[in-house]
Amino acid sequence: MTLRLKLAGWTLGLSLSVLGSGCASVGAASGAAAGMLSGLASANPAVGIGVGIAVQAVTDEAVNRYMKMMHSDQQAVIATLAGSLAVGQAKPWQVKHTLPIENGRGQVRVTRAFSSALALCKEFVFSVAQSAKPDAPEAWYTASACRQQGGNGWKWASAEPAVLRWGNLQ
Template sequence: MTVRLAVHPALRFSLAVAVAAACVTMSGCASIGAATGAVAGIATGAVTTNPAIGLGVGIAVQAATDEAVKRVSKSLHTDQQVAIAAAAGVSAVGETRPWKVKHTLPIENGHGDVRVLREFDNALASCKEFAFSVADGDDANAHAEWFVASACKQTEGWKWASAEPAVERWGNLQ
């Protein structure tokens, strides 16, 4: 004997969202894209009663969310690179200056020091090689990691010119 309950579509949608949210939080999901994709897919599948549509929507939402997160993250990393390059640009060889980025939202803020190691010219621009630190916190005694990079003078100011030293810190978000 099979028992079927008539469930209102709005209640089915709410239940699907709640189940998806519970699954995501219990599984320790590290990706916001996966979480939003799962919620959207389950909710769409429940509302349309078609799992294939739910799967398609879930995959699309996950891809769009992952891309948006990458884009925002790249923009925030660029802010740090601009601040570091600007500090290096106004510094003389051997001089050390602080750099700092503080966003409205407390994500990807950073600070440290920039020390210009050498200045050189190439066929296209005047450039500086520098070492920069990134502090792990706001404490005065916070641990700082040091990296080496280059910046070159362009018409709109000093711009980050090297990708290799930043790969370790920022991944492939150059």
């Protein structure tokens, strides 16, 4: 077996092990694998470095957009539910995606409704279950939603929560 094939096999194995460790490392693993393989194929380390950096950047952006879309789904469900509730009412919320990533569930309770010349808004507290288990502990957060002009439903109106669990939610 040639040195190139051994290195390619090692790179593939390393990449697969890193991919299994979570979404945050997907870009680094794919960049490393693409850089190593293109460097081996071209016999030019500069080409490998350039390809590796480009692949990592593209992969990171794709993963970030996908995760933002998943969080946006959760926000939309919670905001719509809060908009349908009266002050003091509570109901459960749940999101199930086709891929089992960023599914969520919890409770929403409206605490206050207020209006201005611009919009009708509601403040609410919502919980997020820490796992899929039925008896999982829930963490509670506060947010607000406002009714969109023209009857386009309720939209998340809070600034980005300063909570690690929600990350770059908005």
